[in-house]
Each structure stands twice: as C-alpha cells, then as structure tokens.
Amino acid sequence: MKNVLPDHVQEWVLHTVNSQGKIVAIQQLLGGMSSVMHKISIQSGEVLTDVVIRQVDNEEWLEEEPDLALHEAKSLEWAIDVDVPTPNLIAYDQSGAICGVPTVLMTKLEGVVELQPKNMEEWVDGLANALAKVHQLNADHFPYTYFTYQNLSTLEVPSWSSYKEQWRQVIDIVKGPCPKTRECFIHRDYHAANVLWTGNKVSGIVDWVNACKGPAGIDVGHCRVDMAQLHGVEYSDAFLTAYQKHAGELFLYDPYWDLIALIDILFGPPEVYPGWPALGVKGLTNEIIAHRLDEYMLSLLKRI
Template sequence: MVLGPALPERALAWAQQNLAQQIVEVGPIGGGLTRTKWLLRLADGARVVVRWCDPTDWGDTGREHVRRETLACQLLAGSGLPVPRLIAADLDATLTGGPANLVTWLPGAVRLDRLRPAAVGGLAGLALAVHRQPVADERRPPVFSYRGPAEPEVPGWTSRPALWERAIDLRAAGAPSTPFGLIHRDFHFGNILWERGSVSGVVDWAETSWGPADLDVAHLCSDVAMLHATADADAVREAYLRRGGRLEPAEFRYWQVSDILGFLPDPGHILPAVAPARPDLTAASIRRGLEDLLAATLG
C-alpha cells in the first residue's frame, strides 16, 4: 500500500471501517491549495475521496471546511446533480484525530481551455440548478464571508490605481439587498470536472454558504477572465441569464467587484495551481485579466 503524505493511520483505519472493499492504494489529490484530500483506490477498482484536516495546521477552518462539505452533500443528495455522495463523516475528530469526511469519487477531468458556447450554457445551467435547490431554514449553511483583506488597498502592481480606488469605494458603500440561497462559494474551473464536453462533477464544497447566487457567477467570471478574457466572462454571465438566472445589473456589479477585491493583494497566487495545465499563463497575465474585468464591470 502506498500511503499518501500526512494521512494518518487513524484516518485510514476509519475510512476502511466505512467501506465494504479493502483499500489497496492511497495518494494525495493535487491541483488545489489546501492539500487536505486523498484518493483511495479499493480492491474492486472503485475509488473514494477522503478529506482530512490536520487540526494543528487548520484548526477551526478545517473543521468548518469538513462541516460545510458534509452538509452540502446531505442537502444535494437525491438532487440528480453531479455532486459527491457522502459515505461517512467524523466532524468532531474523535475517530480520526482531525475532522474528516469520506465521499464518492466522481469521474472526469478539470478543463482550463476556452469553452464552446454549448459547454458554457451547460455550466451555467448547472450553477442555476444548485442555486434553486430548496433548503429548510434549519438546514441553511452559514452566511458567506467576504474574501481578501478586510480593508483592501490599491495593489502595488497596478498601473490604474484610480480603477481600484473606485472598486474599494463601491464595496465600502455596502451590499445591496440581493436575495440569498444555497451557493457553492468556490465555483471556479478547478472545482468542475468534465467528460465528453459535459460537466461530470462539481467538487470541493468546503465553502458552501448561504448567500447571493451572484457570488458564484462572479467568482466563475473572475476565473474565466484570468484564464482567458473579459469577453469569455461576459459569455458566462449571459448564459446564466439565458437559462433563467437573476442577476440585477447594479447588484451584480457590486458582487463582481467584491469578488475581484477578494483576490488582493495579488491574484498571481493562483498561478501554481493552473500553471501545469496552462504554462502560457504568467502572474502578469493573470493580473491583467482580473483588472480588465474590473474595468469592464465598472464601465
């Protein structure tokens, strides 16, 4: 058996107790920033995923990640959406030494290439389906949190400081009264799996929140703008509207600006995660893509 780095035997034993088949191989799942997930291959060839958060490294944040992902799997069970199925969870870490959950593995691969209109439409429709999921009041996840610095500052790398000053002032003016619902809260290309041109999975529900659907759309638009261009971000927003989504222009402007500010002080931090698939990207191109989106958003 090949053990994944830092996955303790307690967590592995707990996972085995919740599986009918023997675990024959364990390996870390890369591609993200948290490094808290491992892929377990079973004797019959099936695969499952365990998230385990070292309490020393992650503390309350790790517990919240596991709790929110567990809740999302429960809320979306039976929805027909391509999301992981929850197998087991140890939220209080009594059995695993750190908060953990065990979920089904979903097939597919991450895509960072430019999407065709049909794929954009399918992705927009999937986002809308998540946002329309009914959630009982007592089952709501926590309200979203703003990302980035509490008091954002004009980034030192920009040649358009006035643009960022406008953005900072807009967010400081306060949020509009946009309706809240279930959101993924980290809806970007790295958490979307594809097979044969269609979405086969939406994963990593660790930041599941109660908030405006605009935030999921805005986060995806930011990602697309950094990977490609503002026009591609516009196509995502327009596809969501065509599918029946609600994005009031003035309200969406606020949420898009808020999401962009969440990447400060430097959006270049996403480069290590995307560089293997997109060696053409640089910190400068990522900054330029985000700043161009900000300019278009503020008009």
C-alpha cells in the same frame, strides 16, 4: 503500494466503507490548496469502489473555521438535491480525533477537470448551466451564511496596479450599500477546476466545503474572475451571458457582486493559482494574471 496515508486513516476508511474489502490503490488528487485529497480504491471480491478523502491540514484556515469538516458534511447532504451530480457523504471526522486532522470521506464522481477545452462556447455554457441549477435550490434553513473573505473596512488600493484611481472607485463601491438580492444555496468556490466533465457534458461539481446561503451573484462573480484570469474578459462576459440565459427570472445581475468577488481574491500581488499548472495549464505568468485582473476591473466599472 506506497503508504501515502497513515495506517489508522486507512483502517477508518475500510471500516466505514467495507470492512471486508482491501485497499488496492491510493492516489493523491491534484489542484487542492486548503487540504490534501486522495482517491482510495477498495477491492471486495470482483467489485472495485473508489472513494475520496479530504483532510484539512491548513492550520490558518482551521483557526478561522474549526468546523470545516462538519461544514462540508452538511453541504454535501444539502447538495444532494442539486440537479447536477455531487459527491455523497460517507462519513466525517469533525475534530480529527480519529484521523489526526478534520476529515471528510465521500463518494467519487466520474469525470475529469477541463480547463482548456476545444469548444469554448460549449464549455462556458456547460459551466453556466450547472451553476444555475445549483442556485435553483432554496437554502432558507441551511446553517451556514455568506460572508466576505476580505475586511471591507480596511481595503487599500492594490500597490501592484497602475490604475490607482479606478481601484479606488472599486473600493468605494464595495464599501457602499449592499444591494438587496435573492438568497439561495451557493457553492461559494465555483470555478472550472471544481467542475468535472465526461465528454462534452458536466458530470459533477466537487469541493463543497464553503457552501452557504447567499447571493447567486457571488458564485457568478467568483467564476467570472477565475475565467478572466484563465482566458480573458471575453470569456468571463460570455459566462455571464450564458448564466443569465439559464437562470432566467431567478437572477437579476448587479455588478456589485462581481466587484466583491474580485476584491475577495486579492490578498497580495496577483499570482498564478497553483492548481492551474497542476491541472495542465501552461503559459500563464504572474504578469499576465495582473494584466487580466486590471482589464477585468476596468470592464466592471464600465457596467456601473
């Protein structure tokens, strides 16, 4: 077995999970951008246990949020009450004193990521239903609170788009008054690559490192802009319709949150999210992504 994790990290995992066991396989998981994740298989007698370890090695991210391991640990403890499977927290190394970098150890969920389903309607509905269940959870005493990733006061019209006036309208709107809305437990990075499937059913939601108390519309908007890039505005709109059906009276749609979620991902010229090709998506280009983001932006302005 290739030694892809330092010995001291493997020893910590074994000591934490089963000191009588033996690590028989380590596999790096695909799709992560802010951290390195591995599946670790531990054999003890005839029992094989799979766990997942996240090691946050993005220095820029850690400078902004040094408590990321603690954040995910608290999120996993809270998410256990969501009516969708989520990983169980096993242990965490908050500062990296043991593992070298902040680390979270958790159970592994069954299922695989599905980004190009055969039945798009079923897939969109499953994603929407799972998110609606997350938002049923109250977060009044959760210690982390929503904030925008962008500094709204310094926003500028994207140089890569020919729709300058329309983007200027978007910026004016997001700089304006923030609508009052119900706050709940939100994932904060909800998109198709963080949802697992077994057959045609959602089997779990992963990657809870950004979870917080905030507006449901941010989760909806983040998934919608992701959907618009992957498959186009048609499916982004279908997701909203499906989410509204499952959320019912708990959700009052306001396009403001869609615009905030759109602005939140624009840290330069549009690019294909590296996690998508790593997970098997082919055919996307930076030009396609830019075109779809413009289309999505224009569709949102029509909703204002």
